[in-house]
Amino acid sequence: MNPPVPGAAQLPLALRYPPDQRFDTFVGAPDGALAQLQALATGHERGGVLLQGPPGVGKTHLALAACAHAEAAGLRSAFLPLATAVGRLGAALEALDTCDFIALDGLDAVLGTREDEVALFHFHNRAMDGGRRLLYTAGTPAAGLTIGLPDLGSRLAACTGIALAPLDDEGRRELLQCRALRRGLVVEPAAIDWLLRRVGRDLGGLTRLLDQLDRASLAAQRRVTVPFLRQVLAAEPASDDAGTPGG
Known part of the structure; x- marks a missing residue:
């Protein structure tokens, strides 16, 4: 789902966030992970979370579930697949500055692009200063990400990490x-x-x-x-x- 557009707030929740992508339909979450993400989405926990794991373990599912959970609590949320904003991330993120909770899906896609890293660094700082919450998803923990901007790396390393594993x-x-x-x-x-x-x-x-x-x-x-x-x-x-x- 792209950054909010005029009129998007009037869309039914199920159209913006698919009903299958909810916390109660997720299988195999680590102990305490769902409660932590719910608290982040509703503002009972502050800061940022980095949700990591290999492809297909449900990172996008949980990011969408968190957005739906935030909106069900009367908050403004946004879900941005970062692969759709490579090279223009600054403009995409500016559109999200008024949201309470933002899920940035697929962090790996924009790393290595200097202007996108700088834009993400500044957005992260604005969000933290404004009391907004961020959920990132990535293929590896923060320490394993290839990040050209050291200051961005330190911000991501400060996020709480949650690791997902493939289902048995x-x-x-x-x-x-x-x-x-x-x-x-x-x-x-x-x-x-x-x-x-x-x-x-x-x-x-x-x-x-x-x-x-x-x-x-x-x-x-x-x-x-x-x-x-x-x-x-x-x-x-x-x-x-x-x-x-x-x-």
């Missing part, structure tokens, strides 16, 4: 069952086991796969069984290196 098989099973239940999708246990043997651990890939199965099940008016899975996925087998919109 039990976590993936819980995720599939939870997402299917929210969609009203009937998936037989044997079908979930079959899927787990054939798909990767990426949360975004699992979510897209459920979307595909939901549409196919509705169109065919069938339960999701192993034979039905084979039929639906025959043309487009699930890939272990699926993209990571839920990164």
Whole structure:
């Protein structure tokens, strides 16, 4: 989602932040992480948090969930995928100066670009001085990021770090069952086991796969069984290196 535009405040919450991307739909968070992010989003905790982990562990999911949580509490939030603002980050960030909570997703994308690093440094300082809260996501902890501007590196290092790890098989099973239940999708246990043997651990890939199965099940008016899975996925087998919109 891009920086706020005129009229954006009137959009229903579910249109700005997808209903699947909520704290209560996240599986496998470290102990205390969800409570910490909720407190950050609503202003009960100050400062900045750096949420890190490899692709597909749910960083974007939690960033969107935090934004939705802030707005449900009557605060102004913004979600900015940093990859969309490379080379023009200063202008994009200026549009967010009036928000109470800001999630900056994909920090790695803008590091190494001097003007973007400077813009981010100044924005971070403005946010902290104004009592606003920041949530960053990145592929590695602050100490492992390649940052050309030392002052920015020190600001990011001062953020509280939360590390996410890939789900194990039990976590993936819980995720599939939870997402299917929210969609009203009937998936037989044997079908979930079959899927787990054939798909990767990426949360975004699992979510897209459920979307595909939901549409196919509705169109065919069938339960999701192993034979039905084979039929639906025959043309487009699930890939272990699926993209990571839920990164």
